[in-house]
Amino acid sequence: TKAGYPHFMLKEIHEQPQGIRETLNRRLDENNQIMFDDINLDKSNIDSITNIYIIACGTAYNAGLQGKFALQKIAGIKADADIASEFRYSDPFIDENTLVILVSQSGETLDTLAALREAKSKGATTLAITNVIGSSIAREADNVIYTWAGPEIAVASTKAYTTQVVVFYMLALYLADIKENISKENYSHIVDELLAIPDKVQSIIETEEKIKKIAEKIKDNTNGFFLGRGLDYSIATEASLKMKEVAYMHTEAFASGELKHGTIALIEENVPVVAIATQDNLFEKSLSNIKEVKARGAYVIGVTQISNRTIEEVADEVIFIPETDDLIAGITAIVPLQLLAYYVSILRGLDVDKPRNLAKSVTVE
Numbered sequence: 001t002k003a004g005y006p007h008f009m010l011k012e013i014h015e016q017p018q019g020i021r022e023t024l025n026r027r028l029d030e031n032n033q034i035m036f037d038d039i040n041l042d043k044s045n046i047d048s049i050t051n052i053y054i055i056a057c058g059t060a061y062n063a064g065l066q067g068k069f070a071l072q073k074i075a076g077i078k079a080d081a082d083i084a085s086e087f088r089y090s091d092p093f094i095d096e097n098t099l100v101i102l103v104s105q106s107g108e109t110l111d112t113l114a115a116l117r118e119a120k121s122k123g124a125t126t127l128a129i130t131n132v133i134g135s136s137i138a139r140e141a142d143n144v145i146y147t148w149a150g151p152e153i154a155v156a157s158t159k160a161y162t163t164q165v166v167v168f169y170m171l172a173l174y175l176a177d178i179k180e181n182i183s184k185e186n187y188s189h190i191v192d193e194l195l196a197i198p199d200k201v202q203s204i205i206e207t208e209e210k211i212k213k214i215a216e217k218i219k220d221n222t223n224g225f226f227l228g229r230g231l232d233y234s235i236a237t238e239a240s241l242k243m244k245e246v247a248y249m250h251t252e253a254f255a256s257g258e259l260k261h262g263t264i265a266l267i268e269e270n271v272p273v274v275a276i277a278t279q280d281n282l283f284e285k286s287l288s289n290i291k292e293v294k295a296r297g298a299y300v301i302g303v304t305q306i307s308n309r310t311i312e313e314v315a316d317e318v319i320f321i322p323e324t325d326d327l328i329a330g331i332t333a334i335v336p337l338q339l340l341a342y343y344v345s346i347l348r349g350l351d352v353d354k355p356r357n358l359a360k361s362v363t364v365e
């Protein structure tokens with residue numbers, strides 16, 4: 001049931017603090033050490049991993065983009081994310097030293113399942129991140145880490161996504177620890193920051209009215225853009241997908257650095273541009289990108305951490321997210337943008353839980 005909410009999507013956005021908390025708690029021992037004891041990877045297996053492929057479709061792929069960032073930055077292992085339907089036909093370089101991670105809320109997506117079979121046949125070690133116990137992908141993968149988002153009913157994925165990203169961070173920490181790539185202090189610091197995420201997500205959800213007002217301003221636009229650099233670009237990709245699928249607004253996610261290489265030609269008077277700028281080391285660059293699109297008439301909605309107040313001088317609207325370690329800011333930054341897509345959809349009078357032409361589980365190619 002919708003438990004008093006008008007739509008499943010809104011209910012599921014609101015369930016994220018709980019889902020994230022559960023996903024963390026299931027895997028932390030009393031000393032806040034990450035437990036993946038059931039995962040069949042010992043130190044020698046882990047040391048021999050030369051590269052990781054993350055394979056998924058749609059939103060799960062977008063979670064994989066954050067996963068790539070986490071695995072490379074924290075565990076120091078080369079990681080790539082690929083779309084399942086592309087991966088299968090790309091003659092991927094896979095051998096016994098490759099770890100292939102399949103991400104799937106349902107655990108039934110056909111292309112992801114086929115990629116899993118292909119990876120196994122080439123001798124890779126496989127690991128599934130899924131929300132459905134006993135699903136096909138969970139059964140066939142060598143190892144499984146479950147997300148504990150609870151059943152996701154709305155076609156658009158929200159709580160599965162954030163819990164998938166949380167799993168990637170735990171996995172990155174776990175691998176980093178075994179590879180002795182991380183100090184005890186840094187490990188505990190990131191775990192503590194992860195444990196603080198549910199309350200931060202809750203506080204973002206409580207700013208819903210403000211996000212609804214922003215949705216009112218952009219609801220009649222036919223096009224929109226999401227900009228970001230590094231981790232923020234992967235968030236832009238997911239935010240753009242949400243807006244397309246539930247609000248039918250044609251949006252694109254651009255890597256900010258690519259603007260000048262062609263895409264800035266699309267910026268015109270009053271077009272909404274959501275500029276995601278959570279990373280301190282890239283903040284000045286993001287500000288100058290905002291100025292570039294502002295100068296061409298864009299209506300800029302900035303998304304940043306609370307300390308970055310200067311963004312108010314250049315953006316038309318700012319969505320502030322609570323301060324967190326930059327490394328994991330993607331988990332919080334997506335939440336207001338899920339809400340933005342939800343409200344644009346509602347204001348347009350669309351069927352937000354069942355967008356046209358879409359199915360919850362895609363078991364055909």
Ligand code: F6R
Pocket residue numbers: 057058059060061103104105106107108109112155156157158245360361362
């Ligand atoms: C978008 C969405 C889809 C799914 C994709 C993969 O909101 O829900 O893009 O993420 O179809 O589905 P799973 O995760 O079940 O493999």
